[in-house]
Amino acid sequence: MAQPLPPVPGIRLSAVPARIKDWQRDDLLLIEIAEGASVSATFTQNAFCAAPVLVAKAHIRQGDIRALLINAGNANAATGERGLKTAQQSCEGVAEELSIQARQVLPFSTGVIGEHLPVQKILDALPGAVDNLQADAWDTAARAIMTTDTRPKTASRTLDIAGETITIAGIAKGAGMIQPNMATMLAYVATDARIAQPVLDNLVKEAVSASFNRISVDGDTSTNDACVLIASGATGGAIAPDSEAYAQLKAALIDVHIELAQAIVKDGEGATKFVTVQVNNAASSEEALRMAFEIGESPLVKTALYASDPNWGRLVMAIGNAGAENLDTSKISVFLDEVQIVEAGGRAESYTEEAGQKVFEQSAFTITVDLQRGDASEHIWTCDFSHEYVTINAEYRT
Amino acid sequence: MAQPLPPVPGIRLSAVPARIKDWQRDDLLLIEIAEGASVSATFTQNAFCAAPVLVAKAHIRQGDIRALLINAGNANAATGERGLKTAQQSCEGVAEELSIQARQVLPFSTGVIGEHLPVQKILDALPGAVDNLQADAWDTAARAIMTTDTRPKTASRTLDIAGETITIAGIAKGAGMIQPNMATMLAYVATDARIAQPVLDNLVKEAVSASFNRISVDGDTSTNDACVLIASGATGGAIAPDSEAYAQLKAALIDVHIELAQAIVKDGEGATKFVTVQVNNAASSEEALRMAFEIGESPLVKTALYASDPNWGRLVMAIGNAGAENLDTSKISVFLDEVQIVEAGGRAESYTEEAGQKVFEQSAFTITVDLQRGDASEHIWTCDFSHEYVTINAEYRT
Numbered sequence: 001m002a003q004p005l006p007p008v009p010g011i012r013l014s015a016v017p018a019r020i021k022d023w024q025r026d027d028l029l030l031i032e033i034a035e036g037a038s039v040s041a042t043f044t045q046n047a048f049c050a051a052p053v054l055v056a057k058a059h060i061r062q063g064d065i066r067a068l069l070i071n072a073g074n075a076n077a078a079t080g081e082r083g084l085k086t087a088q089q090s091c092e093g094v095a096e097e098l099s100i101q102a103r104q105v106l107p108f109s110t111g112v113i114g115e116h117l118p119v120q121k122i123l124d125a126l127p128g129a130v131d132n133l134q135a136d137a138w139d140t141a142a143r144a145i146m147t148t149d150t151r152p153k154t155a156s157r158t159l160d161i162a163g164e165t166i167t168i169a170g171i172a173k174g175a176g177m178i179q180p181n182m183a184t185m186l187a188y189v190a191t192d193a194r195i196a197q198p199v200l201d202n203l204v205k206e207a208v209s210a211s212f213n214r215i216s217v218d219g220d221t222s223t224n225d226a227c228v229l230i231a232s233g234a235t236g237g238a239i240a241p242d243s244e245a246y247a248q249l250k251a252a253l254i255d256v257h258i259e260l261a262q263a264i265v266k267d268g269e270g271a272t273k274f275v276t277v278q279v280n281n282a283a284s285s286e287e288a289l290r291m292a293f294e295i296g297e298s299p300l301v302k303t304a305l306y307a308s309d310p311n312w313g314r315l316v317m318a319i320g321n322a323g324a325e326n327l328d329t330s331k332i333s334v335f336l337d338e339v340q341i342v343e344a345g346g347r348a349e350s351y352t353e354e355a356g357q358k359v360f361e362q363s364a365f366t367i368t369v370d371l372q373r374g375d376a377s378e379h380i381w382t383c384d385f386s387h388e389y390v391t392i393n394a395e396y397r398t
Numbered sequence: 399m400a401q402p403l404p405p406v407p408g409i410r411l412s413a414v415p416a417r418i419k420d421w422q423r424d425d426l427l428l429i430e431i432a433e434g435a436s437v438s439a440t441f442t443q444n445a446f447c448a449a450p451v452l453v454a455k456a457h458i459r460q461g462d463i464r465a466l467l468i469n470a471g472n473a474n475a476a477t478g479e480r481g482l483k484t485a486q487q488s489c490e491g492v493a494e495e496l497s498i499q500a501r502q503v504l505p506f507s508t509g510v511i512g513e514h515l516p517v518q519k520i521l522d523a524l525p526g527a528v529d530n531l532q533a534d535a536w537d538t539a540a541r542a543i544m545t546t547d548t549r550p551k552t553a554s555r556t557l558d559i560a561g562e563t564i565t566i567a568g569i570a571k572g573a574g575m576i577q578p579n580m581a582t583m584l585a586y587v588a589t590d591a592r593i594a595q596p597v598l599d600n601l602v603k604e605a606v607s608a609s610f611n612r613i614s615v616d617g618d619t620s621t622n623d624a625c626v627l628i629a630s631g632a633t634g635g636a637i638a639p640d641s642e643a644y645a646q647l648k649a650a651l652i653d654v655h656i657e658l659a660q661a662i663v664k665d666g667e668g669a670t671k672f673v674t675v676q677v678n679n680a681a682s683s684e685e686a687l688r689m690a691f692e693i694g695e696s697p698l699v700k701t702a703l704y705a706s707d708p709n710w711g712r713l714v715m716a717i718g719n720a721g722a723e724n725l726d727t728s729k730i731s732v733f734l735d736e737v738q739i740v741e742a743g744g745r746a747e748s749y750t751e752e753a754g755q756k757v758f759e760q761s762a763f764t765i766t767v768d769l770q771r772g773d774a775s776e777h778i779w780t781c782d783f784s785h786e787y788v789t790i791n792a793e794y795r796t
Contacts, residue, residue, distance in 0.1 A: 047725040048718030048743075078714045080728070080744035113711020114745050223715055299697070313511020316476040317621055320446030327445040330478070346478035347512050
């Protein structure tokens with residue numbers, strides 16, 4: 001794990017064991033946010049979105065959010081009316097303890113789908129959670145929200161803006177079911193800078209688009225995903241969206257999102273490789289991104305990555321499957337890091353299996369496709385498909 | 399394997415070893431078609447379609463096809479100009495041996511992508527192949543076209559039409575990379591009935607839509623897929639498309655296609671389960687089919703099938719991911735065979751893990767989703783995702 005995360009003024013955290021499942025670990029995280037903060041979020045696009053997502057969406061629309069409550073072990077998804085009620089109850093529990101209103105609490109759940117949330121356990125754990133709130137608890141927080149993750153995911157930055165030190169800290173969880181549009185992934189990023197609500201609303205979308213919407217572990221999208229960005233406003237004055245300070249802060253915030261997103265891919269279920277897929281000179285950004293995902297999500301490409309087998313036929317197949325209209329395959333080049341494997345749509349003259357294999361044997365590398373038909377370029381991050389992936393997913397519930 | 403396939407008057411076959419790879423087996427199949435036959439085909443929609451596909455498409459457009467040449471072990475895909483030339487050369491070789499024209503030959507290749515076809519080996523094997531042509535060779539033909547298939551795939555029917563016995567025989571190959579729109583799959587179905595070219599052209603599309611376009615092993619589409627339907631015309635008079643005889647023949651032909659398609663799923667790489675996904679009462683056929691594939695291709699659903707784990711949360715997640723607009727999840731029911739697992743969007747009151755598990759432990763079962771929002775119903779066939787799948791695909795080339 002990286003170095004400990006710094007406190008973010010205006011934010012306190014508390015991780016406690018609520019025994020959501022029969023385990024010995026922190027599984028409930030409470031995040032308290034100072035009055036006057038801006039809070040923005042993006043949520044899963046799965047039609048079967050979970051009860052806490054529905055409740056969180058309704059609450060955040062009213063603004064003035066003061067607390068987040070996150071539990072691991074149970075997703076409270078596909079739980080019908082009763083699920084909505086338990087999500088609401090947990091917000092009420094937090095509200096009572098913190099003397100705020102229930103609509104000022106955002107609930108989040110991650111874990112098994114379709115089982116009822118043991119809400120009483122959560123309510124019982126809340127007083128202890130509130131007593132335990134502290135600024136310096138980001139690292140235990142990162143552990144409390146883990147499910148099949150093998151390690152906590154954290155990232156931070158500090159910046160000097162107008163003579164003030166501004167801090168950014170972020171945590172994330174998610175390993176399986178990672179896909180664009182927010183897949184079983186939870187991320188919480190906070191800064192003490194002051195950013196107006198509409199500015200933050202745009203910023204979270206841009207940050208997610210540059211980070212969590214560019215990763216893929218297995219192409220499935222979950223019912224519970226959410227990414228929350230908090231600007232507590234505890235330090236310094238409001239940062240105007242056209243200022244140099246804002247540009248600097250925005251870049252750092254996006255960096256933190258990217259670092260967290262990459263950490264999720266690197267911890268993909270059973271993953272042994274971290275692979276960047278870059279598509280250059282496409283006709284449009286949409287075309288480039290679709291092709292990058294087609295390559296990065298193909299089970300045949302992913303098993304070839306696992307085998308350290310530079311099976312360029314599978315790469316070419318995935319390129320051909322990406323729905324790019326009137327694709328002139330004779331113009332296509334493909335590179336594995338600096339090694340050219342495809343030239344003019346066929347195997348590059350200079351290519352040797354040995355050189356390709358050397359690249360694929362690395363734990364991290366880049367596959368670059370050049371379509372030579374436009375000026376749009378996009379990239380995604382993916383991982384390989386291993387025996388371990390099947391084992392984890394075939395045995396998850398038992 | 400099923401009972402031996404019967405000869406189809408007007409068709410002769412010959413399987414020989416051309417040593418395309420370093421192996422001891424038949425890997426070259428020649429099919430000779432009587433003069434006056436109708437031949438129709440559908441081909442891969444992958445933009446990177448293989449050299450033989452390009453040549454076969456150009457040839458079939460001119461009609462009057464008299465021979466098919468199929469090799470296993472090398473796909474002649476992504477092989478550029480040289481690939482086109484070798485495909486053309488193999489047609490010329492057949493033409494010379496059979497005293498026909500090269501444009502009357504359709505070439506097909508399956509195997510590793512991106513390596514040059516050893517065309518001289520094919521040319522050398524052709525005289526022996528021609529000497530060996532016989533009507534009664536469907537079963538050895540089915541073996542000669544196998545790649546990662548663990549067993550040959552055959553199906554046949556005989557019908558009595560207007561006092562004549564009409565025969566249908568078919569063979570197919572394909573195990574990995576199976577997906578709608580013709581994925582690394584080759585199928586050849588022949589009948590001795592006389593069917594006019596335009597009628598047969600429609601029939602092959604309908605038959606493929608009802609069979610090979612409804613199967614999925616891993617969601618990838620290959621560069622080489624093709625399905626060919628031959629009506630040799632050797633028996634009986636022309637069958638009018640509005641006749642009872644045609645309806646009967648068409649039903650039997652579609653049955654043969656479905657039997658071959660299902661055999662491919664059952665032999666899916668590493669597959670241990672054969673699963674029908676049925677979506678009922680959708681708003682449109684497109685919506686129903688898309689959802690059936692979303693479920694049938696989800697790696698998380700497929701690993702749950704492998705584990706015999708009726709993880710209904712993953713089913714619900716896949717339903718939610720299928721892009722059905724304004725889906726009212728509270729109306730959704732899901733059944734595992736006759737066992738109701740989801741009712742009104744939540745876990746069915748009557749459901750028990752034991753009952754669900756009993757269904758999932760079978761080698762074949764049906765998952766039925768009822769959306770209660772329209773009257774369109776569609777189904778697909780899929781298989782599970784096993785350790786063996788990863789092993790096969792991580793080691794295919796070595």
